[in-house]
Amino acid sequence: MINLAIEGKRTETALVSGDRYQQYLTFLVGKDIFGINILDVKEIIEINNITRIPKTPDYIRGVINLRGNVVPVIDLSARLERQCSEITKLSCIVLIEVDVHGESQVIGALVDQVNEILDIAESNIQPTPDFGTDIRTDFIQAMGRVEENFIILLAINRILSIDELSQLQRVASSHANLALSDETSNFKKMDNSDEH
Amino acid sequence: MSDFGAALDIFTQETEELLAQMEDGLLVLEDDAHNVESINNVFRAMHTIKGTSGLFGLDEVVAFSHEVESVLDKIRHGECVIEAKLISILLNCKDHTASLIKYCLSHESEELTETLRAIGIALITQLTSLSGSDLPTSLVNSEAELESASVFSIESHQVIDDNWFITLKFRQNALRNGIDPLSFINYLGQCGQIREIQTLTPDLPPSLEFDPETCYLEFNIIFHSALEKQEIADIFEFAEDDCDIRIIPPNSKIEQYLNLLKEQEPDSHGDIEKLGEMLVNIGALTHNEVTNALRQQDFICHQESMIPKPLGEILVELQFAEQPVVAQALLKQQGVRDKTVAESNYIRVDSAKLGQIINLVGELVISGAAMRLLVERYGLSDVEEVAVGMNELVSEIRDTALKLRMVAIGETFSRFRRIVRDVGNELDKQIELVITGGETELDKTVVEKINDPLTHLIRNALDHGIERPAQRVAADKPAQGTVHLNAYHDSGHIVIQVADDGAGLNSDKILAKALAQGLVSADQELSRQEIFNLIFEAGLSTKEQANNLSGRGVGMDVVRRNIELLRGTVNLDSIEGRGTTVTIRLPLTLAIIDGFMVETEGERYIIPLSMIEECVELNAEEWQIDSIHHYINLRGEVLPYLRLGDYFHDRSRHCQSNGHRESLVVVKFGQAKVGLVVDQLHGEHQTVIKPLGQVFEQLQGISGATVLGNGEVALILDVQALIQYAVKPKGTNGHTLAH
Known part of the structure; x- marks a missing residue:
């Protein structure tokens, strides 16, 4: 378990204006810092064994055993259309409760490092810019200003939307099927892919 | 309050069961109008509903069920003839009772809606008009009186009038013992009205032998009084030793006894009341009569040293009690006995509690595996013995726990009798439902979820499948169509079949429709089976016009989805003109299975043990492996095979390069057999099935997950x-059809 600073830092500007705060958990994915609303976070755990699930897209890292329940883990980096995360000592799984048609389901998000909890004043939260990021705009909830920097606040419910995860996977798996079904002709291609 | 809530739960459940019983009974009666047991079942169901509804203050239910009950009572006594129309109405009454109960429970202390009330009144009117043609009540009860009053003409009076019938046979010593018959008759006259009296002297000897001190008198008295039997008997109390007394109650009394018997609730201890006690309690017998009858019973028993005659028979023989009353009492006794037996054999348990136990057992299985792992790792040989013993116990506990939730599918099946009957009537088709394999057991959670798909399939068979009688006769088939529901176990699965001998499906028509709707493309080559299974695609219905039963093209896809959610499969086969068979295969349980663990490419997989035929080492030299078409020759048998590693990891490696022998696990599902090539075998593993969740709903080849001992x-x-995939000819894109 990683100890988190429960009392997050408040930026000076926020203290002056004295308006309402929202707490955000910030973490590292690749080299960027992202934040998600603390209310979405259920738990943060260290990484044990992740069991791969075959025939799924890259961003589905696999499943873990969370106290007897099987929980899927999403590679946040891959989901944000970047490279797959390398697992290091600092890697963590942030468990997030997602609402699926009235039922809540726990999904894990693999991040490279968990930083801290920040209080961000509502006046410092600004709408998503239309340009300037490589991330799908609907994945961004807002931008939070912390001192002079901006942190991307993720729309975690969109990113972990079960409907989308299972849909995309269907596409991916039928691709895999197609590739496999014509195995003989694809042999070369596969051998190539094995080499790197 | 919560107690009351629990009681209400039991009440609703019980009434449901009772109503189901009633329906079953009625449907049996439809075929066999003289099935006494069914008549009694139906009556008892309605009667119990009336009683328990009264307990919960559901007055509307009581009022309605009372009316139905009285009609059923008439039927039971043969006063009213069972015919198809009456059964229809009674079935409707059963439905109405169900909706009444539902309404009353959900709208506490509210008035009934107009519609409900109107339906109730309409039903009762129909009922009474049908059963109104009663035979005179007298016919029913007269048998007993016929015997008793053998020689008399007055017997007819006694039947019609509301009178007691008393016979007094004084013994010869009566006068010597100071008994004066006249004084008794005089006293009787004061207690009521003696309508008629006849004096008989059958034993009167020729005048020479006549002894004035001997009493030869017998009296038959017709007596009108409001007294109870015991009170009348008390009048003759002093004469008891010198006189045989028989008191036969009037008809109204008999009816009263019958009613009393019905209403009498078994006492709280659930003890079985003795017949005698029961009859004395309702006043149909006097204490003396019981004692006499018991003495008689003893006497017969001693004298003829045989099995004692039932008390009931003796009572009737001695004319202490009337046949219908005794019969009713015996019935009642039997009912109580049945109930006591049933209650002592079964415990009602909340299914959530069972679910919890099964979950806990699941966790226990996993911890057991974890322990075994540690024992092995540290080489604790002395602990190992204990661990092995415990493991065996755990797997026994697991099996028992799972069995707790197993129920026979027969009950689910017999619910369809009603649907078949109703739909048959509605469509003017003669349809018989044949049920086999009703004793096949499966998990209750599966049973609940299979109900809807089954209903749909049966409705389809009735509507699309079975033709009208005229058409059937023209096609050289019996006018009556048959729908066959069948169930059996097959390698860890339950197979449920819905078959009809109807028109069947035309595969060309299905294909044409599927092409028109773009479900398949023209260049696809489909097997017959695949074409028929197109029927499960959304939006495909071969019926030209939809009606209120089926044919709108929604449904079959829902059926398949529901069954797939249960990790089952559904297949359809049909011969045009001969009929259609839909086969559903479901896993027996959704909780814990015996699994077999294999490893390939460093990942461990579980194969349900029940589906494994054999495991062999893959011997590439000996077997001719056709790596293009993926077939091997296993002891002369051509077997399609699938490399798990290739299938799951999109990579092609070959066993030769790995330097170690691979293994072949031969699995089968239904008729199909396939070999799965894996790197390593790990042996049996008790597997607790954990759902993978909605993210992986579309995943093919994986049905769930489990937690191993190492976490x-x-x-x-x-x-x-996997079998489907392996068997499919490679090089076509047919498998995209599957979804």
């Missing part, structure tokens, strides 16, 4: 999907 997650293979 890792292993995936459970969906053998059936």
Whole structure:
């Protein structure tokens, strides 16, 4: 378990204006810092064994055993259309409760490092810019200003939307099927892919 | 309050069961109008509903069920003839009772809606008009009187009038013992009205032998009084030793006894009341009569040293009690006995509690595996013995726990009798439902979820499948169509079949429709089976016009989805003109299975043990492996095979390069057999099935996950999907059809 600073830092500007705060958990994915609303976070755990699930897209890292329940883990980096995360000592799984048609389901998000909890004043939260990021705009909830920097606040419910995860996977798996079904002709291609 | 809530739960459940019983009974009666047992069942169901509804203050239910009950009572006594129309109405009454109860429970202390009330009144009117043609009540009860009053003409009076019939046979010593018959008759006259009296002297000897001190008198008295039997008997109390007294109650009394018997609730201890006690309690017998009858019973028993005659028979023989009353009492006794037996054999348990136990057992299985792992790792040989013993116990506990939730599918099946009957009537088709394999057991949670799909399939068979009688006769088939529901176990699965001998499906028509709707493309080559299974695609219905039963093209896809959610499969086969068979295969349980663990490419997978035929070492030299078409020759048998590693990891490696022998696990599902090539075999493993969740709903080849002893997650293979994939000819894109 990683100890988190429960009392997050408040930026000076926020203290002056004295308006309402929202707490955000910030973490590292690749080299960027992202934040998600603390209310979405259920738990943060260290990484044990992740069991791969075959025939799924890259961003589905696999499943873990969370106290007897099987929980899927999403590679946040891959989901944000970047490279797959390398697992290091600092890697963590942030468990997030997602609402699926009235039922809540726990999904894990693999991040490279968990930083801290920040209080961000509502006046410092600004709408998503239309340009300037490589991330799908609907994945961004807002931008939070912390001192002079901006942190991307993720729309975690969109990113972990079960409907989308299972849909995309269907596409991916039928691709895999197609590739496999014509195995003989694809042999070369596969051998190539094995080499790197 | 919560107690009351629990009681209400039991009440609703019980009434449901009772109503189901009633329906079953009525449907049996439809075929066999003289089935006494069914008549009694139906009556008892209605009667119990009336009683328990009264307990819960559901007055509307009581009022309605009372009316129905009285009609059923008439039927039971043969006063009213059972015919198809009456059964229809009674079935409707059963439905109405169900909706009444539902309404009353959900709208506490509210008035009934107008519609409900109107339906109730309409039903009762129909009922009474049908049963109104009663035979005179007298016919029913007269048998007993016929015997008793053998020689008399007055017997007819006694039947019609509301009178007691008393016979006094004084013994010869009566006068010597100071008994004066006249004084008794005089006293009787004061207690009521003696309508008629006849004096008989059958034993009167020729005048020479006549002894004035001997009493030869017998009296038959017709007596009108409001007294109870015991009170009348008390009048003759002093004469008891010198006189045989028989008191036969009037008809109204008999009816009263019958009613009393019905209403009498078994006492709280659930003890079985003795017949005598029961009859004395309602006043049909006096204490003396019981004692006499018991003495008689003893006497017969001693004298003829045989099995004692039932008390009931003796009572009737001695004319202490009337046949219908005794019969009713015996019935009642039997009912109480049945109930006591049933209650002592079964415990009602909340299914959530069972679910919890099964979950806990699941966790226990996993911890057991974890312990075994540690024992092995540290080489604790003395602990190992204990661990092995415990493991065996755990697996026994697991099996028992799972069995707790197993129920026979027969009950689900017999519910369809009603649907078949109603739909048959509605469509003017003669349809018989044949049920076999009703004793096949499966998990209750599965049973609940299979109900809807089954209903749909049966409605389809009735509507699309079975033709009208005229058409059937023209096609050289019996006018009556048959729908056959069948169930049996097959390698860890339950197979449920819905078959009809109707028109069948035309595969060309289905294909044409599927092409028109773009479900398949023209260049696809489909097997017959695949074409028929197109029927499960959304939006495909071969029926030209939809009606209120089926044919709108929604449904079959829902059927398939529901069944797939249960990790089952559904297949359809049909011969045009001969009929259609839909086969559903479901896993027996959704909780814990015996699994077999294999490893390939460093990942562990579980294969349900029940689906494994054999495991062999893959011997590439000996077997002719056709790596293009993926077939091997296993002891002369051509077997399609699938490399798990290739299938799951999109990579092609060959066993030769790995330097170690691979193994072949032969799995089967239904008729199909396939070999799965894996790197390593790990042996049996008790597998607790954990759902993978909605994210992986579309995943093919994996049916679930389980937690291993070391805390890792292993995936459970969906053998059936893998077989389908392996058997499919490679090089076509046919398998995209599957979804």
